[in-house]
Structures are given as C-alpha cells and as structure tokens.
Amino acid sequence: MHxxxxxxxMFGNTRDVALAIAEGLSxxxxxxxxxxxxxxxNLDGVDLLVAGAPTHAxxxxxxxxxxxxxxxxxxxxxxxGIGLREWFDRLEAGQDPPAGAAFDTILAKPGFLKxxxxxxxxxxxxxxRRGMLLARRGxxxxxxxxxxxxxxxxxxRARAWGEQLARSAELGTxxxxxx
Numbered sequence: 001m002h003x004x005x006x007x008x009x010m011f012g013n014t015r016d017v018a019l020a021i022a023e024g025l026s027x028x029x030x031x032x033x034x035x036x037x038x039x040x041x042n043l044d045g046v047d048l049l050v051a052g053a054p055t056h057a058x059x060x061x062x063x064x065x066x067x068x069x070x071x072x073x074x075x076x077x078x079x080x081g082i083g084l085r086e087w088f089d090r091l092e093a094g095q096d097p098p099a100g101a102a103f104d105t106i107l108a109k110p111g112f113l114k115x116x117x118x119x120x121x122x123x124x125x126x127x128x129r130r131g132m133l134l135a136r137r138g139x140x141x142x143x144x145x146x147x148x149x150x151x152x153x154x155x156x157r158a159r160a161w162g163e164q165l166a167r168s169a170e171l172g173t174x175x176x177x178x179x
Contacts, residue, residue, distance in 0.1 A: 001047040001169075003029040004098075006039040006087065008053035009078040013148040014105045017141045018052055020155045021103065024162020025050070029169075037081035042092045048135060048169045049127070050162075052103035053084045054143075055119040072147060088126040099169050100124070100132035101139075103161070108142035108151045135169045136161075 003025045007018035015035070022033040029048065034040075036053075043049060063083075082090075102123035120138030127134065139161050142151040 001029050002045055003031045003048040003050060003166075003169075004039075004043070004046045005031060005033040005050045005052075006036055006084070007033070007051070007079075008036045008084045008087075010054055011072075011147045012078050013141075013143050013150050014052055014054050015078050016150065016155060017103065017105060017158045018050075020158035021050055021052075021162035021165070024159040024164075025166045027163055028166040036079055036084055036087050039087055041087070041090045043094050043098055046098045048101070048165075049098045049132065050101045050103070050165065051084055051123050051127070052105070053119050053123065055104050055106045084123060085126075088123075088130070091130060097131040099135040100127035100130075101135045101165050101169075102127065103139045103141060103158075105143050105150070106140045107146065108144055136165050 003022075005018050005022045005025070007014050009015035009018070018033055022031045025031045025048070102120040104119035104123070106118055118138075118140060120140065124134060124138050139158075141154045141158055143149065143154075144151050
C-alpha cells in the first residue's frame with residue numbers, strides 16, 4: 001500500500017510533523033513525503049493521502065498570509081510557492097480516490113482550539129469534495145510561537161498518530177473518522 005504525505009510549511013514545524021507522521025506510517029505503508037509545491041497532481045496509485053499545513057488566520061493559508069509569513073523569514077520559507085488550497089484545486093480527477101487524513105500546526109494557547117477554526121478542517125472539506133473518505137479525524141500539533149518551535153512531545157505524538165493512521169487505513173476503517 002502507498003501513502004503520500006503532502007505538507008505546506010512556513011518555518012519548518014509542519015514539515016517536521018509531516019516527516020514524523022510519515023515515519024509512523026512506514027510501519028505498514030510505502031510512504032512518500034513531499035512539499036506541496038513538488039506534490040503530484042495525479043493521485044493514481046495512492047491508497048492514503050495525508051495532508052497538512054500551518055493554521056493561518058484561523059484556516060488554510062492564502063497568498064496574502066504566505067506573503068506575511070515570508071516577511072518574518074528573511075532566510076526564506078519552506079513552502080515559498082503554492083499552498084494546499086491551490087494544490088487541491090489542481091488535483092486531477094481520479095477514478096478511485098484514496099482515503100484521506102488531515103493535520104495542522106496551531107499556536108498552543110489555552111482554549112484556542114475551542115474558539116477558532118483550524119486548518120485541518122478546511123483540508124478535510126477539500127478531501128471530501130474530491131470523494132475521499134477520512135481514515136481519521138484531523139489532528140492538531142502545537143507550536144509555542146508563530147515561528148515555533150513545536151511544543152514538547154509533539155513529534156512523538158505525530159509519529160504515534162501516523163502509526164494509528166496506518167492501522168486504521170490498513171484495516172479499511174476509512175470513513176469512520178475515529179479520533
């Protein structure tokens with residue numbers, strides 16, 4: 001089985017989470033991790049798509065929010081081109097869509113997740129529009145500040161979530177969106 005992990009990352013935190021998820025998935029899947037600007041637009045042969053991005057202005061990034069992030073990164077952004085929003089718009093229609101799972105990075109502030117929208121929700125919405133069933137509910141990974149770093153233990157949690165996701169997808173529980 002083949003899994004594709006596509007990530008959008010500004011300062012490297014979301015990339016690090018994506019790579020940890022891919023490591024967890026690799027226990028049961030042949031895994032490819034790719035930055036969104038290099039991601040294929042044809043998903044034939046992909047059994048599981050995992051996509052993630054940082055939360056920008058309470059949702060998925062837009063060209064303006066990426067420009068604002070670039071101003072904070074004189075050394076450059078990890079994802080300097082398109083974001084997941086644009087990538088989903090470019091996807092070719094496939095005959096058999098893969099199962100999907102979404103994740104995001106979000107600022108670690110008390111009550112933040114309860115009060116505001118988050119990027120993974122927008123990713124899940126786009127996956128459903130493409131006919132994908134969700135293998136698991138979207139997951140949030142916390143950063144301590146806008147540019148990071150990740151909160152303590154988040155990479156280990158991402159690896160474990162990847163392992164859980166691999167088991168769920170392998171057992172054919174896509175669509176259950178178990179937490």
